[in-house]
Amino acid sequence: MLKIGPYEFNSRLLLGTGKFPSFEIQKEAVDASEAQILTFAVRRMDIFEATQPNFLEMLDVSKYTLLPNTAGASTAEEAVRIARLAKASGLCDMIKVEVIGDWKTLLPDPLETLKASEMLLEEGFIVLPYTSDDVLLAKRLQELGVHAIMPGASPIGSGQGIINPLNLSFIIEQASVPIIVDAGIGSPSDATFAMELGADAVLLNTAVSGARDPVKMALAMKLAIEAGRLGLEAGRIPKKRYASASSPTEGWSSI
């Protein structure tokens, strides 16, 4: 079970809903992924206007937990305004805090992220901040009382995979809230690696929406995350410098 604040989920894959070739393919991919949490940018949708086309039309919304994000915000105040808008729409009381500090790399602004998280916690939101892989920032966010931390594997949409596994493992090691690796996942093996490192879940978007076959990739990601989690629970063998025979060598008959 993945527990975020008062909510519990069977799936450890969170799927972003941006950039799919069509709403039909998006729906099929969502089905294949078996994701229970879907993220979306509040500023990309007219959430109060039912006649506007958006991805929610295609989905049985009651089956999913919607996780709005504050994409487009570059200050804490903007993020808070977007979060309030999402809450007022009645979609969810969870919010993914995304405060971008640099529009070329789309890396999050650590100070504004911290500030926004504090303000949103005070307003009673379930707060999931998207952060860099900075270990101390993750610690400070945890001390604030956020409900999950979402460190990036690499820049959003870059597909570079996990560029700093050591930092991620430090964040995971010290965590008392779920760690959801978010952004930059390019392939199923990246997702498996995140889970093997001990992440509680993975959020990804571009790797699925931009794949040649998004539906097949959604399934691959689901299986990769399950495999990584199972591998972690099973416990990998330690790496050794030299070989050791797979079959016992004692009692070999002479030839």
Ligand SMILES: CC(=O)[C@@H](O)[C@H](O)COP(=O)(O)O
């Ligand atoms: C922080 C952010 O916006 C990411 O959640 C993004 O939605 C997913 O990143 P990828 O598209 O790189 O998977």
